[in-house]
Amino acid sequence: MLNSIPKCITIFILPLVLIFSAITLSSTRAAEFDWRFQNNWVETRWESKMLNEFAERVHEKSNGRLKIAVFSGGSLGIKPADHLQALRSGAVQMAVLYPGYLARDVPEVANALPNGAVYSDSEAVALNPVLMDIYRKGYERWNAVTVGWLNTPPYRLSIFCNEPIRSLAGLSGKKLRVWVKDVIEPFNALGIRAQLMPQDELYVAIQTGVVDCAIHSLAIASTLSLQEVTNYAAPMFTLSGLSAVAVSKRHWESLPADLQAVVNEAGEWLYAKTETAGLEVSRDLETKAVETFNETGEIKVLDDFSTEDKNAFYNEVVKTWLENTSKAGDEQVANRNNIMTSLKEIRARIN
Structure with missing residues (x-):
């Protein structure tokens, strides 16, 4: 052709x-x-x-x-x-x-x-x-x-309340909404009445007094309109x-x-x-949320819970962790020990 x-x-x-x-x-x-x-x-x-x-x-x-x-x-x-x-x-x-x-x-x-x-x-x-x-x-x-x-x-979780609470002592006796079962026992051991509740029930529960405070991410608090039913937030730990x-x-x-x-x-x-980049995403979202709440005055963001309070809560978490993993077998015990050792080394290095 x-x-x-x-x-x-x-x-x-x-x-x-x-x-x-x-x-x-x-x-x-x-x-x-x-x-x-x-x-x-x-x-x-x-x-x-x-x-x-x-x-x-x-x-x-x-x-x-x-x-x-x-x-x-x-x-x-x-x-x-x-x-x-x-x-x-x-x-x-x-x-x-x-x-x-x-x-x-x-x-x-x-x-x-x-x-x-x-x-x-x-x-x-x-x-x-x-x-x-x-x-x-x-x-x-x-x-x-x-x-x-x-x-x-890795989102930081804060305690949202209508009072300026940023300590375990301040939470004592309060009804606290939590999102997973494994933190109920540690909070209860510290005198805080934790109860499991899905996030779609959270707004009404705080508004009607079913709970006094709640754990949630400050970075995405506005998606649940928490600024309408709470006045203060204090960061406590990270997911x-x-x-x-x-x-x-x-x-x-x-x-x-x-x-x-x-x-x-x-x-x-x-x-x-x-x-x-994952760190930057969560930090940017939280920074923008704090800036917005500072401008509107809807939520006052308090300082983090103290290291002493974080340690006290962590110690209760570890007690539950020890009990649950000991029942689960040698592999989970070894994993737990490895993670705990690593966390101690990390804290000594970066804190």
């Missing part, structure tokens, strides 16, 4: 044919591995943005051979508590694993670090390497291969943030070694990018 085309036109067309062929080959490679990634966070969350960047990096570094489609907000119909089961069955190739949702399948992961054990966001990040080792081993039992980590924003990016073992083993290397590189990149 080209013989019938003038030579000058042929010279012009041939490069275009080669370019078109390259594009066609690239498109073919893009379909070589097409993976679905189950993400429990909604698309607008910062965490989802980071996971989308991870997927884009894999696609770029693999020259289009591995495409990862991130399905956010549970759009695949898989509940966060079922992520490990979905990976083991191969229903999805990838999923994000947030420890707090996985108590049924990996209690040694979900209960590794109790609420109230970490004083600050800096401590939370410094503890991550110890937690990574514990989490990775737990996920491996479900044929889930950890290929990366996302440092989710650790560390989620794994995992691949179904069956799908991982079917991936060529060079593409495994691409995924691992993107996983390392993800943690390097989010290790400090």
Whole structure:
């Protein structure tokens, strides 16, 4: 066919044919591995943005051979508590694993670090390497291969009240709303009447006096309109943030070694990018919240609870931790001891 085309036109067309062929080959490679990634966070969350960047990096570094489609907000119909089961069955190739949702399948992961054990966001990040080792081993039992980590924003939790309370003594005898069971016993031991309550009931409960105070994040307090029913907030402790990016073992083993290397590189990149960025996100949100409340005068933000009070609460948390882990077996006891030792070393170093 080209013989019938003038030579000058042929010279012009041939490069275009080669370019078109390259594009066609690239498109073919893009379909070589097409993976679905189950993400429990909604698309607008910062965490989802980071996971989308991870997927884009894999696609770029693999020259289009591995495409990862991130399905956010549970759009695949898989509940966060079922992520490990979905990976083991191969229903999805990838999923994000947030420890707090996985108590049924990996209690040694979900209960590794109790609420109230970490004083600050800096401590939370410094503890991550110890937690990574514990989490990775737990996920491996479900044929889930950890290929990366996302440092989710470690939010500081504050005590919201209508009185200027920033001490355990001030909370004594008060009815305090908490969000998880494992802090009820420590608070009760300190003379504070803690009760479990979902956040959608919190506004009315404070407004009607069902509870006197509540624990919540100052950074996102306005989402529950806490400024309308409380006057003061005092930071007390921090929630650790560390989620794994995992691949179904069956799908991982079917991936060529060079593409495994691409995924691992993107996983390392993800943690390097989010290790400090997660801190910045939570700190920025809290700074903006404090600035807003200072301007409006709706909530006065007090100083943190004292180190003495934090230590007193931590000691009660440890008592509960000791009791629960001792009943759970040698592995959880070893994990607990490792974390406690690491926390002491971290505190001596950064405080």
